[in-house]
Amino acid sequence: MIDFEFTPIMKMAREFTHNYARDVMRPIARKYDEEEHVEPTEFIQKTHEMFRSLGFSFSTANASGDSEEKSEHKEKHDRPKMEMNLLGAIAIEEIAWGCPGLTLRIPGPGLGGAAIMAAGTPEQKKRFMKVLNGPKPSYGAMALTEPGFGSDASAVATTAVKDGDYYILNGTKIFVTGGDMADLYVVWATLGKDLGRSGIKAFVVEKGTPGLKMARLEHKLGIRASDTAEVVLEDCRVHKDNLLGGEKKEEKGFKGAMQTFDATRPMVAAMAIGIARSAYDFVYEDFVVKNGLEINYGRPLHKRGYIETVLEDMEAKISAARLLTWKAAWMLDHSLPNLKEASMAKAKAGTVVDEVTQKAIELYGPEGYSRKHLLEKWMRDAKVYDVFEGTGQIQRLVVARAILDYTRKELK
Amino acid sequence: MVSFELSEEQALLRDTCRDFALTIMRKQDRPADESGEIPADIIKQGHELGLTTGYIPEAYGGAGGQLSALDSVIVLEELAYGNLSMTVNILAPSLMNVPLMLYGTEEQKKKYFTMNKPDQFQGFTAALVEPSVRFDIESLKTTAADDGDDFVLNGEKAFVSIADSALATLVFAKKGSGEGLAGIDGFIVPAGGFTVKEREKNQGLRALKQFTLSLDGSRVARNEVLKLSGGFANLLARARTASIALTAGVCRAAYEYALAYAKERIAFGEPIASRQSVAFTLAEMAMEIDAIRLMAWKSAWMLDKGMDAYKEASLGKRYAADTAMFITRNATQILGGHGFVREHPVEMWYRDARSFAVSEFMAIV
Ligand SMILES: Cc1cc2nc3c(=O)[nH]c(=O)nc-3n(C[C@H](O)[C@H](O)[C@H](O)COP(=O)(O)OP(=O)(O)OC[C@H]3O[C@@H](n4cnc5c(N)ncnc54)[C@H](O)[C@@H]3O)c2cc1C
Ligand SMILES: Cc1cc2nc3c(=O)[nH]c(=O)nc-3n(C[C@H](O)[C@H](O)[C@H](O)COP(=O)(O)OP(=O)(O)OC[C@H]3O[C@@H](n4cnc5c(N)ncnc54)[C@H](O)[C@@H]3O)c2cc1C
Numbered sequence: 001m002i003d004f005e006f007t008p009i010m011k012m013a014r015e016f017t018h019n020y021a022r023d024v025m026r027p028i029a030r031k032y033d034e035e036e037h038v039e040p041t042e043f044i045q046k047t048h049e050m051f052r053s054l055g056f057s058f059s060t061a062n063a064s065g066d067s068e069e070k071s072e073h074k075e076k077h078d079r080p081k082m083e084m085n086l087l088g089a090i091a092i093e094e095i096a097w098g099c100p101g102l103t104l105r106i107p108g109p110g111l112g113g114a115a116i117m118a119a120g121t122p123e124q125k126k127r128f129m130k131v132l133n134g135p136k137p138s139y140g141a142m143a144l145t146e147p148g149f150g151s152d153a154s155a156v157a158t159t160a161v162k163d164g165d166y167y168i169l170n171g172t173k174i175f176v177t178g179g180d181m182a183d184l185y186v187v188w189a190t191l192g193k194d195l196g197r198s199g200i201k202a203f204v205v206e207k208g209t210p211g212l213k214m215a216r217l218e219h220k221l222g223i224r225a226s227d228t229a230e231v232v233l234e235d236c237r238v239h240k241d242n243l244l245g246g247e248k249k250e251e252k253g254f255k256g257a258m259q260t261f262d263a264t265r266p267m268v269a270a271m272a273i274g275i276a277r278s279a280y281d282f283v284y285e286d287f288v289v290k291n292g293l294e295i296n297y298g299r300p301l302h303k304r305g306y307i308e309t310v311l312e313d314m315e316a317k318i319s320a321a322r323l324l325t326w327k328a329a330w331m332l333d334h335s336l337p338n339l340k341e342a343s344m345a346k347a348k349a350g351t352v353v354d355e356v357t358q359k360a361i362e363l364y365g366p367e368g369y370s371r372k373h374l375l376e377k378w379m380r381d382a383k384v385y386d387v388f389e390g391t392g393q394i395q396r397l398v399v400a401r402a403i404l405d406y407t408r409k410e411l412k
Numbered sequence: 413m414v415s416f417e418l419s420e421e422q423a424l425l426r427d428t429c430r431d432f433a434l435t436i437m438r439k440q441d442r443p444a445d446e447s448g449e450i451p452a453d454i455i456k457q458g459h460e461l462g463l464t465t466g467y468i469p470e471a472y473g474g475a476g477g478q479l480s481a482l483d484s485v486i487v488l489e490e491l492a493y494g495n496l497s498m499t500v501n502i503l504a505p506s507l508m509n510v511p512l513m514l515y516g517t518e519e520q521k522k523k524y525f526t527m528n529k530p531d532q533f534q535g536f537t538a539a540l541v542e543p544s545v546r547f548d549i550e551s552l553k554t555t556a557a558d559d560g561d562d563f564v565l566n567g568e569k570a571f572v573s574i575a576d577s578a579l580a581t582l583v584f585a586k587k588g589s590g591e592g593l594a595g596i597d598g599f600i601v602p603a604g605g606f607t608v609k610e611r612e613k614n615q616g617l618r619a620l621k622q623f624t625l626s627l628d629g630s631r632v633a634r635n636e637v638l639k640l641s642g643g644f645a646n647l648l649a650r651a652r653t654a655s656i657a658l659t660a661g662v663c664r665a666a667y668e669y670a671l672a673y674a675k676e677r678i679a680f681g682e683p684i685a686s687r688q689s690v691a692f693t694l695a696e697m698a699m700e701i702d703a704i705r706l707m708a709w710k711s712a713w714m715l716d717k718g719m720d721a722y723k724e725a726s727l728g729k730r731y732a733a734d735t736a737m738f739i740t741r742n743a744t745q746i747l748g749g750h751g752f753v754r755e756h757p758v759e760m761w762y763r764d765a766r767s768f769a770v771s772e773f774m775a776i777v
Contacts, residue, residue: 002422002482003415004713010414086414298652298726302546316707316731319724323706324699327416334417344699393692400691403698404675411691 021098029099032225085329089270096274101225112140119256141182143173160189179229211236222380265342269349272385279360340402347395350386433494444619458502459533472525481712484777485657492661497619507538535578539569598638616763652725656708659732666743733769
């Protein structure tokens with residue numbers, strides 16, 4: 001039965017995260033934007049303890065388990081344990097509303113954890129999640145992108161060569177979110193170019209493994225509170241037990257990477273919506289709350305002002321993106337295939353967040369451009385939401401192939 | 413508990429309406445558009461689905477079902493996916509019945525509900541829009557003057573669907589003067605109580621008979637007044653929610669047609685769908701249609717919960733109407749020159765879709 005009513009837990013989580021975003025994140029958002037590469041140590045510790053005490057983690061990793069486990073789970077219970085993806089989307093929208101850069105600094109399984117959950121064996125999930133959900137702040141990074149490719153993940157050039165019980169990894173990974181602080185890195189490497197996609201495997205490389213080196217940090221347009229690192233692997237030896245999905249399941253590797261996105265894209269979309277909303281709320285507060293502008297919804301155009309119309313447009317776009325995002329997250333919670341919907345949500349939110357943050361500055365006038373306010377920061381932060389976890393074009397490619405029922409070859 | 417799943421009954425309702433849309437409406441949509449006439453048997457068969465009598469209490473000859481906005485938006489999307497003109501015609505009785513259901517007196521319900529027949533279409537409609545450039549609901553010009561036992565209506569109404577054959581028309585007007593939605597009430601005027609003037613000639617919706625009406629001192633007895641007590645905004649929210657769902661339907665029709673065409677049409681040795689500029693446009697259309705549908709659901713859900721959905725419905729309607737132009741324009745574009753000729757229905761959907769931004773009260777949930 002179609003329903004938009006939040007459960008009490010969802011309501012609580014939303015309120016709690018909103019207050020946290022407002023009281024803890026907003027006051028330090030500017031500082032860590034200006035002081036790029038300075039670790040928000042206190043924030044990390046505090047946030048970690050807070051979420052731990054609540055028994056809640058922002059793991060986009062609660063998400064997709066592997067399919068056997070899902071069907072087993074389905075048989076045992078008719079309904080999923082908890083709607084973790086939807087709950088996560090609701091909460092992370094609020095957190096990103098506080099500061100998107102700091103959001104990516106919050107410890108937890110992160111993107112690496114999501115990959116482990118999507119591609120790992122039950123034993124691996126247990127072993128690594130214990131680390132990522134441990135008592136100390138920890139972080140799981142995803143190292144897929146390389147200097148030579150981003151969108152085309154099948155072009156992985158980092159190599160993995162078998163040597164007894166070990167694999168020897170060599171290559172360079174760039175744009176690794178949290179690459180400076182991660183405890184675990186999920187590194188994607190190829191067993192041999194001739195094997196094509198099926199030769200691409202994910203290895204969990206633990207911090208401190210000889211041959212794993214953080215080479216440098218990027219200087220970015222936005223989300224500056226979150227560090228993005230280049231990671232180099234030089235004859236880095238990784239035990240075969242750390243090959244996600246195990247050695248036998250040949251097909252899991254690349255598919256696993258792609259499945260990660262079913263869970264992470266709705267989360268990234270929800271963050272984008274959080275940013276769009278922060279910009280919207282900021283101008284709404286000024287025009288409507290402080291200066292008494294009335295938004296007369298549904299009034300004919302000739303009787304309304306430009307700003308009124310723009311604010312309504314912004315709200316409608318945010319609402320459209322949010323509904324798509326909730327639906328994609330909800331589908332995953334109910335073990336429904338959501339590849340297309342996850343990409344729709346990400347594509348829409350990635351577009352909307354740029355449009356809304358750009359427009360908000362224009363509405364606010366010269367002051368909107370000033371670093372006195374956070375509006376200009378949000379517009380900078382926004383841009384990457386149409387880039388990482390698959391660019392806007394890649395999302396459209398995924399959707400287009402799904403609706404046309406086309407293969408990669410039929411639609412390049 | 414958030415859910416995006418239709419109930420079994422809703423899924424059945426959707427399938428029934430979709431089947432009707434594809435097997436009945438679509439077979440006659442183009443001739444109807446060309447001739448300006450909807451075949452009577454389509455209206456009869458559409459009526460027999462029971463969509464406008466289902467919520468009428470059994471005591472008054474209806475099916476005694478719930479008036480559910482969610483069920484209605486599901487129906488509206490499917491029927492509009494078939495044909496917009498036919499949908500508006502078939503569902504026109506609800507334009508009067510829904511307001512009566514919500515605000516009518518027992519006497520009014522008894523009188524008018526019993527005139528609705530499950531097995532025979534009886535026309536009812538509502539008159540809101542007026543023939544003025546940049547029409548504005550907040551300043552209706554039709555007046556209802558208190559004259560003792562009666563109210564005397566003066567003014568003109570436009571784009572009134574099936575006004576020529578309606579047994580009664582719910583005319584929206586104000587007793588007093590002044591702007592705003594608050595003072596608007598409904599006045600039930602029987603056939604013959606006004607002058608039906610010329611038929612409207614529209615860009616789209618060409619199969620739908622719409623008329624200008626002239627109310628020249630029409631007398632409406634006190635007990636025929638539908639007192640809304642400020643409820644007009646709620647009715648408008650219900651009509652706008654309906655509009656969002658209709659938009660999803662028309663857009664989906666255009667999108668699906670363009671998608672199928674793009675897979676078949678070969679240019680430069682490949683199906684045009686294998687070009688990103690075409691494929692991405694289709695992806696964008698699909699995404700927006702999903703968004704529009706979800707907005708209709710959300711707004712309808714709020715109505716069913718008894719919440720104030722005016723804002724949600726109004727901004728959703730505007731968003732949907734804007735987006736509909738993007739979608740139907742591009743559907744036409746994807747057909748190239750063939751989108752411009754009337755052999756294909758996309759140009760009709762493009763014209764039909766233009767109506768959403770400028771119409772009010774086409775249907776109601
Ligand atoms: C701040 C930040 C954090 C990141 N974090 C991580 C991380 O933690 N882990 C990780 O592995 N990666 C991460 N990334 C990398 C990110 O996922 C890639 O940047 C992204 O996937 C795009 O790849 P690219 O930059 O190589 O662009 P390219 O793939 O070179 O694309 C360039 C342009 O071409 C377009 N394009 C490419 N292929 C097609 C196609 N087939 N059809 C149409 N258009 C196409 C793209 O859309 C884009 O506009 C991060 C990036 C940033 C900026
Ligand atoms: C009213 C009217 C008058 C006309 N007058 C004349 C005339 O006097 N003389 C004459 O010779 N012709 C005339 N035409 C034809 C007109 O030039 C063609 O309709 C037009 O060139 C498009 O070709 P098409 O209709 O076959 O579409 P298609 O070529 O089939 O294209 C269908 C769609 O695919 C897209 N597409 C095609 N190839 C690609 C590609 N490689 N990459 C991306 N997208 C692609 C197109 O942009 C279009 O959206 C007329 C057409 C009309 C409607």
